[in-house]
Amino acid sequence: MPGPTVKRVPFESPTHDVMGGDARRDVKVHDHGLVALVDVMPRMIPEGRTADAAIVQAARVSYGQGTKRLNEDRGLIRYLLRHRHTTPFEMVEFKFHVVMPIFVARQWIRHRTANVNEYSARYSVVPDRFYTPTAESVRGQSATNRQGGDEAVDAGTAKEFLEYLDRCQGQYREYEKLLEKGVSRELARIGLPVNVYTEWYWKCDLHNLLHFLSLRMDSHAQAEIRDYADAMFALIEPIVPLTCEAFRDYRLEGAHLTRLEIESLRAGKPLATDNKREQAEWDAKRARLGL
Ligand SMILES: Cc1cc2nc3c(=O)[nH]c(=O)nc-3n(C[C@H](O)[C@H](O)[C@H](O)COP(=O)(O)OP(=O)(O)OC[C@H]3O[C@@H](n4cnc5c(N)ncnc54)[C@H](O)[C@@H]3O)c2cc1C
Structure with a gap:
């Protein structure tokens, strides 16, 4: 066929x-x-x-x-x-x-x-x-965002951080040595840092x-x-x-507006929430909107 x-x-x-x-x-x-x-x-x-x-x-x-x-x-x-x-x-x-x-x-x-x-x-x-970040881009912990970093730390702390990274990266020499001794690649790699x-x-x-x-x-x-x-x-x-x-x-x-935000805008009243983070997000949106 x-x-x-x-x-x-x-x-x-x-x-x-x-x-x-x-x-x-x-x-x-x-x-x-x-x-x-x-x-x-x-x-x-x-x-x-x-x-x-x-x-x-x-x-x-x-x-x-x-x-x-x-x-x-x-x-x-x-x-x-x-x-x-x-x-x-x-x-x-x-x-x-x-x-x-x-x-x-x-x-x-x-x-x-x-x-x-x-x-x-x-x-x-x-x-x-x-x-390896540059010394100027070593960020300090953010005070407002628990997950984030913002301002650069002072030069001394940045130096200390970079030395710490250097020591972690030193594991690469150990990795190479262990490969030479016959340790499998799948195991030798697990001691390497996440950078x-x-x-x-x-x-x-x-x-x-x-x-x-x-x-x-x-x-x-x-x-x-x-x-x-x-x-x-x-x-x-x-x-x-x-x-x-x-x-x-x-x-x-x-930007996306929530129901509470629309009601606050429409009535010219504060946001109907006692949640500090939600309030802070609304303040940031208002600033962006020039309100
Ligand atoms: C700023 C930030 C912080 C984060 N913090 C954390 C954290 O602390 N811990 C943590 O574990 N994760 C964290 N994440 C990861 C986050 O929770 C999501 O897993 C990641 O952003 C992927 O999003 P997604 O599932 O929408 O994307 P994708 O996996 O690309 O999926 C796209 C869309 O497909 C649909 N979809 C895909 N797979 C499924 C499924 N199996 N069932 C139903 N729908 C599906 C959903 O609609 C989804 O939105 C963070 C992400 C961001 C951006």
Whole structure:
């Protein structure tokens, strides 16, 4: 029995590569870190358009004739993002090669909707690369955010911290010695500190990537992972500029109001809460709104 017949449908207009013919695009992060964009879907798109076109194409299937009123790419993308019609954004995918310290990878891996393949320290020797912040960026514990750090510590304390890191990194020599003595790589590695670098390929669709970026570009995220998120945003912005613009406008730099906040604004009264943290968050929002 003959197999199914495949009909080839060429693009109607000339196309271009959304990565401009590049094999990869790299952004260096910190001392040894890297975020590289290695592939995008869609890769080839009609001349004069961006990969945002794949979002619009999928959305038009669901809206059909209804999109006649929303038939401009930018307007449609902004509408979709504002109204959390998210699945069209899943039609675009990005594949990254990332080199980051293990403590950053631990936070990153909590994002479950990506496909990941990581360097195996059971199979290969861990390279001698450790993340060391500059003396000026050794942060003190924040007084307002229990999870965070803010102001730089004094020079003496920063020096002490860097010496402590140096001693931890000294474990690498022990690691090498134990490998030479025949200890397995899978066991020898467990004495290395979490500022040692690992690397992985990480593939994610745009909807889930925006979710990742909204959490990890946020000021509440640890500065180190924020630097990686900023690098990713810089890499995707030229590929999906319309989506990135809408993301900035409606999510990244937008604000959400709770029912209590709306009532406080409407009635011109204090926020109806005795929760100090909620009050502080409202004060911060009011300041942002210039109230
Ligand atoms: C500032 C900050 C501080 C944090 N502090 C801590 C901490 O102290 N301790 C800690 O353990 N974690 C902490 N986290 C991690 C956080 O709780 C989330 O695990 C992480 O941000 C991933 O979010 P997510 O689950 O929404 O993302 P993803 O895993 O990317 O999932 C995306 C979305 O898919 C859906 N989804 C995915 N998997 C499932 C599932 N199995 N069931 C239902 N829905 C699913 C959800 O809607 C989810 O929002 C912190 C994160 C941030 C940003």
